[in-house]
Every structure is written in C-alpha cells, then in structure tokens.
Amino acid sequence: xxxxxxxxxPPQLQAVTLPPVHGLILxxxxxxxxxxxxxxxxxxxxxxxxxPHGVLAVTFTNKAAREMQARLAALLPIHPRGLWIGTFxxxxxxxxxxxxxxxALPQAFQILDTADQLAxxxxxxxxxxxxxxxxxxxxxxxxxxxxxxxxxRAAQVEAFDPYTRRKAELYAEYEAVCQREGGVDFAExxxxxxxxxxxxxxxxxxxxQRFRHILVDEFQxxxxxxxxxxxxxxxxxxxxxxxxxxxLFAVGDDDQSIYAFRGAEVAxxxxxxxxxAAANLIRLEQNYRSQGNILxxxxxxxxxxxxxxxxxxxxxxxxxxxxxxxxGFTDLDEARFVVDEVRALAxxxxxxxxxMAFLYRSNAQSRVLExxxxxxxxxxxxxxxxxxFERQEIKHALAYLRLMANPDDDTAFLRVVNFPTRGIxxxxxxxxxxxxxxxxxxxxxxxxxxxxxxxxxxxxxxRLIEQLRRExxxxxxxxxxxxxxxxxxxxxxxxxxxxxxxxLENLDELINASTLFVAEAGEEGNNTANEGEAxxxxxxxxxxxxxxxxxxxxxxxxxxxxxxxxxxxxxEFDAVFITGLEQGLFPHENAAQERDGLEEERRLMYVxxxxxxxxxxxxxxxxxxxxGQTRYCLPSAxxxxxxxxxxxxxxxxxxxxxxxxxxxxxxxxxxxxPEEKLPxxxxxxxxxxxxxxxxxVIVESEGEGEQAxxxxxxxxxxxxxxALAYARLEPA
DNA sequence: ACAGCGTTAGTTTTT
DNA sequence: CTAACGCTGT
Numbered sequence: 001x002x003x004x005x006x007x008x009x010p011p012q013l014q015a016v017t018l019p020p021v022h023g024l025i026l027x028x029x030x031x032x033x034x035x036x037x038x039x040x041x042x043x044x045x046x047x048x049x050x051x052p053h054g055v056l057a058v059t060f061t062n063k064a065a066r067e068m069q070a071r072l073a074a075l076l077p078i079h080p081r082g083l084w085i086g087t088f089x090x091x092x093x094x095x096x097x098x099x100x101x102x103x104a105l106p107q108a109f110q111i112l113d114t115a116d117q118l119a120x121x122x123x124x125x126x127x128x129x130x131x132x133x134x135x136x137x138x139x140x141x142x143x144x145x146x147x148x149x150x151x152x153r154a155a156q157v158e159a160f161d162p163y164t165r166r167k168a169e170l171y172a173e174y175e176a177v178c179q180r181e182g183g184v185d186f187a188e189x190x191x192x193x194x195x196x197x198x199x200x201x202x203x204x205x206x207x208x209q210r211f212r213h214i215l216v217d218e219f220q221x222x223x224x225x226x227x228x229x230x231x232x233x234x235x236x237x238x239x240x241x242x243x244x245x246x247x248l249f250a251v252g253d254d255d256q257s258i259y260a261f262r263g264a265e266v267a268x269x270x271x272x273x274x275x276x277a278a279a280n281l282i283r284l285e286q287n288y289r290s291q292g293n294i295l296x297x298x299x300x301x302x303x304x305x306x307x308x309x310x311x312x313x314x315x316x317x318x319x320x321x322x323x324x325x326x327x328g329f330t331d332l333d334e335a336r337f338v339v340d341e342v343r344a345l346a347x348x349x350x351x352x353x354x355x356m357a358f359l360y361r362s363n364a365q366s367r368v369l370e371x372x373x374x375x376x377x378x379x380x381x382x383x384x385x386x387x388x389f390e391r392q393e394i395k396h397a398l399a400y401l402r403l404m405a406n407p408d409d410d411t412a413f414l415r416v417v418n419f420p421t422r423g424i425x426x427x428x429x430x431x432x433x434x435x436x437x438x439x440x441x442x443x444x445x446x447x448x449x450x451x452x453x454x455x456x457x458x459x460x461x462x463r464l465i466e467q468l469r470r471e472x473x474x475x476x477x478x479x480x481x482x483x484x485x486x487x488x489x490x491x492x493x494x495x496x497x498x499x500x501x502x503x504l505e506n507l508d509e510l511i512n513a514s515t516l517f518v519a520e521a522g523e524e525g526n527n528t529a530n531e532g533e534a535x536x537x538x539x540x541x542x543x544x545x546x547x548x549x550x551x552x553x554x555x556x557x558x559x560x561x562x563x564x565x566x567x568x569x570x571x572e573f574d575a576v577f578i579t580g581l582e583q584g585l586f587p588h589e590n591a592a593q594e595r596d597g598l599e600e601e602r603r604l605m606y607v608x609x610x611x612x613x614x615x616x617x618x619x620x621x622x623x624x625x626x627x628g629q630t631r632y633c634l635p636s637a638x639x640x641x642x643x644x645x646x647x648x649x650x651x652x653x654x655x656x657x658x659x660x661x662x663x664x665x666x667x668x669x670x671x672x673x674p675e676e677k678l679p680x681x682x683x684x685x686x687x688x689x690x691x692x693x694x695x696x697v698i699v700e701s702e703g704e705g706e707q708a709x710x711x712x713x714x715x716x717x718x719x720x721x722x723a724l725a726y727a728r729l730e731p732a
Numbered sequence: 733a734c735a736g737c738g739t740t741a742g743t744t745t746t747t
Numbered sequence: 748c749t750a751a752c753g754c755t756g757t
Contacts, residue, residue, distance in 0.1 A: 061746065089747045113747080186747045221746095262745065362743050364749095384745085421733065546747060566744050588743055604744080627742065628748030 004042055004075065008035075015282045016040045018249070020049065020213065022236070022276035024269070025251040028313045029298075029610035030289030030572065033251055037215055038068055040249065041083075042075035044213055052080040054212035056233065056246070059087055060221055062547050064570075068217070084211075088226050089186055090546055092193035096184070097542075099203060103196045106182040108406035108538060111545035115390065116411050117141060117185045123414070124170070124177055127433065135170065143167045144174055148187035149223045149263040151194065181410050181442065187225075194229045208235040211246045219252030219272070223263040227271075236276065248276065254309050255302050258566060258604050260596070269309060287313040287610075289572050291320025294616050297642045298609040304641050305599045313610075322648035325639065326619040331365075331580070334621040335372040338577045341617065342378060342560055345575055353379065355574035357561040359608050361586035365579065366562050368625075373560060383563035388549025393494065393503040394510055398544055400488045401481070404469045405537055407444040410436075414443070417461050420493035424461065428454040464488070477536045478515040485511070514540055565608045576612035578605075581620040582633035605638045618647075629725060682710065688729045690722070 005013055012032055015025045016039045027033035041057060044050045059065045065086050073079050084091060093111070096103050112120065121144075122137045147157060154172035159165035178184065184192065197204045214234050216222070222230070230236075235245025250272055257266040273281055287295055295313045302308070328334035338358060345351040358369050366382055373380045388394060396419060399412040406412075418424040431454055436446035444465075447458045468487055472480040485491050485507050494500030494507070517540050561573065580586055586605070591597030609616060618639060623632050639647075682688065708724045722729065 087747065093747095111747090114745095189747080259745075261743080364742080367749095418733090423733090425733075548747075564744065585743095590743060600744095625748080 004039060004046065008032075008039065009286055011282055011284050011286075012036050012039075015284065016043055018280060018282070020247040021280055022234075022248045022272075023250070023280040023282065024219075024272055024277040025249070025282050025284060026309055026311055027251050027253055027284045028287060028311055029253065029256060029607070030287040031284035031313070032288060033253075033284065034064075034067065034071065034217070036284065037217060037249075037251055038071040038075060041068075041072060041213075041215065045076060045080065050212045051082075053082040054210060054246075055083050055085075055215070056091070056211045056213070057083070057085040057215045057217070058091060058230070059085075059217040062087060062090070064217055065090070087546070088229070089189050092189045092229075093542060093546065095193050095196065095207075096189065099196060099200075102200050102203060103192050104179075105184065105192070106406065106408070109182045109184050110402055110406055110409050110412070111189070111542060112178070112183045112185040112411065113390075113545050113548065114141075114186070115395070116183070119414075120177065120181075120183065120411050121170075121174060123410075124173055127437075128170075128173065130170065135166065140167060140170050140174075144171045145185070145187045146263065147171060148185075148191045149225050151191060151225045151228060153191075177410075180440075181408050182406050183409065183411060190225050190229060194225060194232065197229075197232050204232070207233055208245050213249065214246045215249040215251070217251055219250040220254050220257040220266050220269055221252070221259050221264045222268050224265055224268075227265070227268045248272075250277075253311075255305070255311065255603055256569065256607050258569065258600060258607055260600050261594075266307075270307075273309065281309075283311055285311055285313055287315045288317075289613055290315065290610060291317050291614060293319050293322055293646050294609060294612050297323055297616070297646045298606055300643050300646075301602060301609065301638060301641045302606045305602055307599075321615055323616045323618060323642070323646055325647050325649045325651075326617065327635070327649075327651040328619065328621040329623065331368050331621045331624040332372070334579060334619050335368040338369070338579060338617065338619060339372045339376055339378065341577070342373075342575075343376070345615075351574055353558050353560045356577070357563065357568065357571075357573040357575070357611065358577045358579055359563060359565050359568050359611070360579050361565060361588055361604070363564055365585075369562060369579065373562075379557065379559040380562055381557060381559040383561070383567045388506070388509070388513075389544045390548055391503075391506055393490065393506055394544075396490055397481070397485050397488075397507060397510055398541065400465070400468065400484050400490075401537060402541055403444070403465050404472070404484070405534070405541060407465070408442040410443045416488070417443075417458070420489040422457060422461060424454075424457050428458060432458060472533075474533070476533060477518050477540055478511055480533065480537065481511050481514045517543055565604050568611050569607050572611055572613055574613045575615040575617070576608070577617040577619065578608045579619050580624070581618050581636040581639060582624065583636055584631075584633065585624070586636055587638070602638065602641075605636075627725065631725075682724070682729065690727060690729055 005016065008016060009032075012035070015023065015036050018040075025033075025036060027036065037057070041055055044055065045052055057065075057068060059068065069085050072083070072085075084094075086094070096105060096109075100107055100109065118137055118141055121141050122132075125132050125135060125137055125140065147154075154168055154175055157164070157168035157171065159168050178188065197207065211233060214230060216230060230248060233246065234248045236248055250269075252269055254266050254269050257264060260266065290298075290313075292315055295315055299312050326334065326337050328337055342353065342356055345356060346353055358366075360366060360369075363384055370380065370382060389398070396416055399415040402409050402412040403416070414429070417429070432443055432446055432450055435449050436443050439446060439449060444462060447455075447462045450458055464487075468484055471487070472483050475483060491504065491507065494503045497503070518536065521536070521539065565578075578586075583589075587598055587601035591601045594600075620635050620639075621633065623630050625631075710722055710724060710729070
C-alpha cells in the first residue's frame with residue numbers, strides 16, 4: 001500500500017486519497033494525470049473502500065482506456081474483473097446491448113460510423129427529393145449530431161426559421177430510418193443510453209447504486225450530453241444527494257481543451273466546480289516532462305487567455321535550453337531547416353528519431369515536410385490517414401457480415417448489393433427502394449416482392465447472403481470471415497484487379513484481427529465462447545465500428561513523427577518542431593470567426609509546446625505555397641506572446657523574401673497594414689464580372705491580400721461572398 | 733458499368 | 748495545386 005502511494009507528490013497524494021466525495025483535479029500537462037487516476041482506483045480497491053464492481057472509469061479514446069487498464073493490471077495483485085473501464089461510447093453501447101429491449105432497439109442493432117451516417121443521410125435526402133445544394137448532407141449531419149450532443153430530439157428542436165425547421169424535419173426522418181434499419185450512430189449511443197436511464201427508474205437505480213466511484217479522464221473534452229449522463233449515473237443532480245450516488249472524480253485541464261469545434265464544453269469544468277467541487281479542487285502543477293524554459297514560455301502564452309481556472313506549471317528539472325526560432329523565406333526553406341536539424345540531432349547528439357516530432361496545425365502542411373524527408377532518405381511516419389476499419393475493402397467485407405447479422409441494414413445492403421458487380425444497376429435499385437417504401441420494409445425483405453429480371457438478380461444477392469449465413473453456421477468467427485470474403489466474391493474481385501494486392505492483404509489482416517479478437521475476448525473471460533457465434537460476430541462488428549483501428553501498426557520504428565497538433569495531445573517527445581507558425585495558419589484564419597476561436601488556437605499552441613521535453617523549435621516562413629498560390633505571411637502572433645529572453649533566434653533579421661510585393665513589407669514590422677486596396681486593383685463599389693454569376697458590384701470586403709473576401713451583389717444571381725484567391729473576378 | 737472529364741472546395745477528430 | 752465528387756458519354 002505504502003508502495004502504491006510513496007512515489008506521489010503532495011497534491012497527487014491528496015487527489016488519490018480524496019475521501020469519497022466529488023472532486024475536480026486540474027491536471028496540467030505532464031503532471032501525472034493518468035498516474036493519479038489509476039492510482040486512485042487501485043487505492044480505493046486495495047483499501048477495500050470499493051469493490052471493483054463499483055468502479056466506473058470513463059475515457060474518450062480506446063487508447064486511453066487500454067492504458068488505464070494496463071496500468072491497473074500492474075498496480076493490483078489480481079486482474080480486476082467487473083471493473084467498468086471504457087470510452088463513453090463503449091460503455092453506453094454496453095448498456096444498450098444489455099438492455100436493448102428497454103431501449104427499444106433490435107437485438108442486432110448496428111453502429112453507424114461517420115461514413116455510414118453520411119451515406120444514410122445522402123440516401124435519405126435523395127429519397128425525399130431534397131435539394132442537396134440547399135441542404136448539403138454534411139451540414140444536415142452536423143446539425144443532427146449537434147442536436148443529439150445537446151440531448152435534443154427532433155421533436156424538441158426549437159426552429160424559428162424555415163431553414164432550421166426543415167432540418168429538424170430531416171432529423172425526424174433520419175431518426176425514423178435509423179430506427180427501422182436498426183442503425184445507431186455515435187451520438188445516438190450516448191443519447192439513447194441517457195434516455196434509457198432517465199426513463200427507466202429501476203434500471204437507473206440499479207446503476208446508481210452499483211457505481212460508487214465514477215472517474216472521468218479529459219473532463220474538459222466532455223460535451224453537454226456526456227456531462228448530463230455522468231451526473232445522472234452519479235445521481236448527482238442535487239447537491240448533498242451524494243449518499244445515494246457515486247463520487248464523481250473528474251480529471252482535466254481547461255488549458256488543453258482543443259475540441260470545442262466538436263461540441264466539447266470547457267464550461268463543464270467551471271460548472272462542475274461551482275456545483276460540486278469548490279472545496280475539492282486540486283491542482284497538479286508540477287510538471288515531470290519539460291524543462292524550465294519550455295514551461296515558462298507555455299505559461300506566458302496561456303496567460304493571455306481569459307476565463308481560465310488558473311494554473312502555473314513548474315519543474316525542478318532546471319531551465320534547459322532556449323527555445324529556438326527559425327524564419328525561412330519559403331515553406332520549402334523551413335522544411336529544409338527542420339530536416340537538417342533532425343539529421344544533426346540524430347548524428348551529433350544521438351537523439352532517437354522517434355523522439356523527434358514535426359507538429360503542424362493542418363494536415364496539408366505535412367506534404368513539404370514529407371517531401372524533404374523523403375528526398376533526404378530520413379525515415380518518417382505520418383499520423384492521421386485512413387484507418388484500418390475505414391478502408392473500402394474492409395467496409396465491404398464488414399457490410400456482408402452486417403447484412404448476415406441484420407438484414408434490415410439498408411446501408412450495408414446498398415454498399416455491397418452490386419459489389420462485386422452483379423448487374424444490379426441504379427434502375428433496379430430505384431425500383432427496389434420504391435417497393436420497400438410501399439410495403440414499409442427493408443430492401444432485403446422487399447427483394448422477394450420484386451418481379452421480372454430485376455427480381456432474379458436481386459434475388460440472387462439475397463440468396464447469396466442466405467447461403468453465407470447457412471454455410472457459416474457453426475463456424476467460428478475467423479472461419480466465418482474467411483468464408484465470407486471468399487464466397488462473396490470480394491477476394492476474387494481484388495485478385496483480378498491490378499492494384500488489388502494491398503487490398504487482399506488488408507482482407508487477410510481482417511481475418512487476423514478477428515482471430516485476435518476472439519482470443520482476447522476469451523482471455524478476458526468475456527464468455528464469448530458460450531454466447532455462441534452469432535454474438536461473437538455482433539461483438540466483432542461492434543469492435544470494428546467503435547475501434548476504428550490503430551492508425552498504423554509499426555509503432556516505435558526509428559522514424560521521425562509527423563502529426564497535427566491535435567493528434568499530438570497526450571504524447572511527448574525529446575525534440576518538438578512546431579512548424580508553420582504564421583498568422584492565418586496558426587492561429588488558423590477560420591478560428592477568428594468562431595466564438596473564442598483565438599483562445600482555442602492558443603490552447604492548441606499550448607498543447608503543442610508542452611509536448612517537448614528538452615528541445616523546442618518554433619518555425620515559420622515568409623511565404624508559403626497554399627492552394628497552389630504563393631501566400632505571404634506574417635509570423636504568428638503567438639511568437640510575440642513568449643518572453644524574448646526565452647527565445648534564441650536562429651535567423652538574423654533577414655531580408656524579406658524575393659518578389660515580395662510592397663504591401664507585405666510593412667506587414668513584417670508588425671504595423672497594421674494600411675487600408676488595403678484589394679488585390680487585382682479591386683475596391684468596394686467597383687463593378688465586376690464573374691464567370692458564372694455575371695455582372696455585379698462589390699458591396700463589402702473583408703480580410704486582406706490573398707485572404708481577402710468580397711461581398712458582391714450580382715443582382716438576379718443574388719448576394720455572394722467570394723474569396724478573391726479563388727474567384728476570378730474581373731473589373732467590368 | 734465505368735472511364736474520363738469537369739467542377740469544387742480546401743482546419744482540427746474520436747467514437 | 749490536388750483530391751474528391753458528380754456527371755456524361757460510350
């Protein structure tokens with residue numbers, strides 16, 4: 001026991017051994033957040049204050065959940081069974097499966113990932129004859145998800161304008177289709193589970209009495225619905241009602257909240273503090289990761305944000321090296337510099353390449369860096385591409401499996417009904433969809449009512465699925481997957497394709513994944529063996545949707561790491577290069593429009609800086625090729641927020657880039673640009689001509705130089721905002 | 733059914 | 748500039 005607690009610093013110890021009350025732990029970057037979380041669980045269990053049965057630990061990512069599980073297994077003498085550790089989605093899914101009838105879901109309900117959801121919405125819009133210019137599928141999807149994340153059902157949407165009203169109608173239609181097909185999207189997992197617990201009192205009581213301790217990781221990333229779900233489970237709606245419910249132990253860092261754009265509410269932290277934890281707010285401010293200068297710089301930067309809970313990181317590791325700042329002429333220049341530096345660090349200081357990272361605000365920036373690394377023969381690894389379960393061949397294979405588990409899954413049906421091609425064209429499918437609509441059934445069921453030649457082809461497909469179901473009856477999961485890939489014709493199709501080799505390998509990988517899945521499920525005693533194969537298949541399909549697959553295998557290769565700042569959260573490196581530190585790029589120009597957008601960008605910068613252990617490089621370029629055009633840039637305002645004495649400028653005051661237009665030289669001295677004439681000699685009030693919209697007059701402008709946008713009244717074609725960098729406007 | 737063309741948009745991301 | 752999407756013609 002003393003072992004468990006002996007290596008904690010005082011605030012960590014205080015957090016870990018907090019009595020069973022609500023607590024909010026403000027855990028700075030590198031302050032041992034995960035350690036506190038896991039040690040507390042271990043402490044609670046090993047001191048007999050709670051049985052493993054009574055603990056619920058919630059994370060956002062599977063990775064974090066796995067890490068917690070692994071650390072706990074190391075801390076506790078026995079592997080704790082009955083411990084609920086998982087993601088919000090994973091845990092909600094678990095409850096919905098257990099109580100699918102109470103939740104009014106079919107037993108074999110399928111999880112729709114983002115791609116499935118979008119496909120369903122597109123199909124829905126088409127069937128309803130909705131103009132997808134006016135209602136772009138993506139926007140409808142964002143709308144629906146945003147509502148669900150607020151806990152709002154279609155019927156409850158407050159729509160004061162016809163546009164929103166229409167979207168609410170589409171939301172209602174979407175709900176109906178999902179219900180009929182047995183599809184549950186990510187947000188629905190949470191909302192359904194929340195509603196289930198709200199409405200079903202015995203069930204709610206059951207879980208409220210069961211969980212004595214609820215621990216939440218990355219609390220600053222929770223959205224409203226997730227917070228409501230936590231409060232409900234903890235029976236924490238009223239003050240002082242804690243005897244009835246669980247102690248909520250929330251760990252987070254408001255300064256590292258970088259997901260507001262997907263609904264995260266930092267406000268939840270303040271709310272939590274106000275509501276429960278005023279007396280139990282603990283700050284973890286000692287940082288075990290970065291050296292002093294890096295922390296000082298990060299602290300100075302983040303102090304520019306308002307509305308913080310407040311926190312200052314410190315270290316006893318010493319000041320360390322200054323932060324190096326590089327200014328390049330162009331993005332290529334910048335790339336050459338960072339790659340040179342990587343080589344020097346590796347060759348001269350013996351630093352491992354895997355301990356160096358290039359971070360950037362947007363993924364498009366990786367191109368130049370990759371190109372330079374490639375041409376210099378330095379191994380590198382880029383994060384953030386397509387993930388395993390999102391690949392088309394994998395989704396195809398899964399669609400066959402899904403259809404076998406749940407014939408009502410029209411999304412799966414449409415994905416593979418004609419893949420590989422079996423002569424079922426758009427016409428046939430139109431007829432089929434009409435029939436299905438008439439008899440109010442799934443496409444699969446409607447197939448039987450189809451007559452003529454179409455009936456034969458579609459019937460053949462249905463028979464194929466039935467054949468697959470029959471033939472795999474009694475087979476184990478990997479055998480089933482193998483059989484389906486072969487008999488469905490997928491394997492044959494890719495064997496005949498020139499570029500099919502890699503896809504075939506991925507399909508093999510899917511079989512491996514299913515083997516691994518069965519093995520792990522058996523090991524953890526998830527009694528998959530006696531649940532029967534149908535459930536094994538269902539569980540595997542769930543796994544595939546909820547765990548979209550590691551980015552790529554081959555961790556720890558001796559390669560430089562390339563990723564967006566978002567993707568870097570939670571990681572650390574000896575040397576970090578933050579590239580593209582230019583106004584408009586980082587902070588990103590679009591962030592200026594959003595509420596508190598700049599503050600979120602600053603938090604992003606804070607996250608980026610605090611990834612570095614020993615060395616931090618900040619670099620930017622005077623000009624950058626963006627969207628195929630040269631764009632001239634100001635250094636990021638964030639550079640000015642770091643005390644100059646912490647910085648070491650590697651470039652002397654350099655001449656400005658060649659061919660730089662006169663207007664941008666003034667921009668370089670941090671002077672506000674003069675009242676700009678718009679590029680191309682345009683000006684507000686001018687008459688212009690546009691290739692598509694015809695003649696118009698500029699009524700308003702915004703932004704400057706390459707980023708300028710103008711509002712043009714085109715008369716009959718209406719009022720449009722156009723980016724001058726894209727729109728070819730000619731004076732008329 | 734599918735290749736080839738033209739049009740369009742162009743942050744961040746996990747589940 | 749480039750990737751992705753949708754439409755058209757064979």
